Amino acid sequence: xxxxxxxxxxxxxxxxxxxxxxxxxxxxxxxxxxxxxxxxxxxxxxxxxxxxxxxxxxxxxxxxxxxxxxxxxxxxxxxxxxxxxxxxxxxxxxxxxxxxxxxxxxxxxxxxxxxxxxxxxxxxxxxxxxxxxxxxxxxxxxxxxxxxxxxxxxxxxxxxxxxxxxxxxxxx
Amino acid sequence: xxxxxxxxxxxxxxxxxxxxxxxxxxxxxxxxxxxxxxxxxxxxxxxxxxxxxxxxxxxxxxxxxxxxxxxxxxxxxxxxxxxxxxxxxxxxxxxxxxxxxxxxxxxxxxxxxxxxxxxx
Numbered sequence: 527x528x529x530x531x532x533x534x535x536x537x538x539x540x541x542x543x544x545x546x547x548x549x550x551x552x553x554x555x556x557x558x559x560x561x562x563x564x565x566x567x568x569x570x571x572x573x574x575x576x577x578x579x580x581x582x583x584x585x586x587x588x589x590x591x592x593x594x595x596x597x598x599x600x601x602x603x604x605x606x607x608x609x610x611x612x613x614x615x616x617x618x619x620x621x622x623x624x625x626x627x628x629x630x631x632x633x634x635x636x637x638x639x640x641x642x643x644x645x646x647x648x649x650x651x652x653x654x655x656x657x658x659x660x661x662x663x664x665x666x667x668x669x670x671x672x673x674x675x676x677x678x679x680x681x682x683x684x685x686x687x688x689x690x691x692x693x694x695x696x697x698x
Numbered sequence: 699x700x701x702x703x704x705x706x707x708x709x710x711x712x713x714x715x716x717x718x719x720x721x722x723x724x725x726x727x728x729x730x731x732x733x734x735x736x737x738x739x740x741x742x743x744x745x746x747x748x749x750x751x752x753x754x755x756x757x758x759x760x761x762x763x764x765x766x767x768x769x770x771x772x773x774x775x776x777x778x779x780x781x782x783x784x785x786x787x788x789x790x791x792x793x794x795x796x797x798x799x800x801x802x803x804x805x806x807x808x809x810x811x812x813x814x815x816x817x818x
Binding site for chain 1: 778789
């Protein structure tokens with residue numbers, strides 16, 4: 527359980543983001559769902575920081591037991607999806623999850639009168655996934671991928687109130 | 699002559715970058731600016747792919763590879779990165795075009811000199 531935390535901290539908001547569109551027209555339910563998911567992610571990031579502070583830097587590999595696997599030709603660069611979490615990464619993860627949690631709490635009343643809230647919460651959780659992936663990743667490739675996730679969902683969130691021209695102008 | 703042929707992808711990259719930056723900087727229609735951004739993105743993709751291939755290298759696929767290819771494969775990361783970048787570029791283009799459609803709905807124009815309701 528504890529050693530799977532780096533995968534969980536990405537998987538939980540991703541699950542939340544893809545489940546959120548099912549709450550169509552149930553705006554109270556989707557707001558509570560967003561608060562629950564961001565709260566669970568906050569707890570996971572605190573557990574992760576505790577683990578990093580007690581046992582040192584964590585290296586997590588998706589799809590393999592050990593991070594030392596190399597190419598068959600002997601080229602010694604690990605070729606899998608790596609997450610490397612040190613204390614700074616854990617701190618940034620805590621800040622990102624805390625701000626997402628506060629944002630979800632504030633959104634409960636702030637966007638209560640808008641329409642399309644299920645898409646709003648989906649984008650909010652996707653933005654959290656992007657930020658967490660950016661601060662926890664171990665290679666440039668995934669930094670690029672998660673940066674694009676955060677960038678696209680962030681731009682879409684800026685233009686959320688699309689009935690106002692200013693939001694669209696800011697979003698582009 | 700040979701050096702021109704070897705450097706042809708990079709020359710094309712420079713030309714594409716010049717066209718793209720000119721389009722972004724000097725056109726006033728939002729659709730044309732989006733097209734300029736796409737041209738710059740294509741130039742960057744082409745730059746990464748051109749850097750990532752070395753003459754005489756093999757495609758980095760181990761299945762049924764000839765024996766002399768095992769030591770001479772190019773690194774697959776630039777190609778994978780470019781493939782990802784192309785896909786993400788489509789998403790970014792769709793988002794920008796959606797914003798352009800909404801801007802046209804609420805402002806009635808696509809001229810960036812008239813789309814100026816934001817302050818600060």
